[in-house]
Amino acid sequence: MTAKNTYRKRGGRLLESIYDAAVEIIRSEGYGNLTFLRVSKLAHTGRTVLYRRWATPLELVREIMAYRSEQALGGELIDLIKDTGSLRGDLLHLLDLYQRVYVSVGPEIMNAMLFEMSQGNANIPTIKSDIGFRNVQMMEKLLGFASERGEEIKPLGGIALTLPFDLVRMSFLWERRTLDQKTQEQLVDEVLLPIYKG
Secondary structure, three states: OOHHHHHHHHOHHHHHHHHHHHHHHHHHHOHHHOOHHHHHHHHOOOHHHHHHHOOOHHHHHHHHHHHHHHHHHOOOHHHHOOOOOOHHHHHHHHHHHHHHHHHHHOHHHHHHHHHHHHOOOOOHHHHHHHHHHHHHHHHHHHHHHHHHHOOOEOOOOHHHHOHHHHHHHHHHHHHOOOOOHHHHHHHHHHHHHHHHEO
């Protein structure tokens, strides 16, 4: 079930107020101070409402990520990957979509995930594996378009297939900015195309 569908079935206004409250607390007080008590007070609801849906603040943060991503794109990212007519065009389109995800999710949520990683949260490896699996699926779909067009694609493993996503993530987390059009083109022309094309 997608975040959007869940949102509609569970009461949009309440969920959105909970999401907004959580982000506001992270922004103003830091993720370390995100508790269900604080969220419930700011969202004007009971703690039991939150505990029934999420076991931990991390689960809430992950749902906010999924919801904001789908709201920004109007659907699941993998469904929006399209055949633009060339591998270069497909890669540029992917970078644009993925950057829109990061902008919509926002630095507060990304900082929360970094905090959980720094604390050695036992759930992080599973989350990372899930994200990596989905990213590989997206790249396999994109490279499948190229193969169908007759472009020669090298056989590659997971590290190469997740590289576009890793580049966007590092730019957003370390430099606090998205990649401009010129930089995106340089990454595609000088890094990604030589890796993927035979």
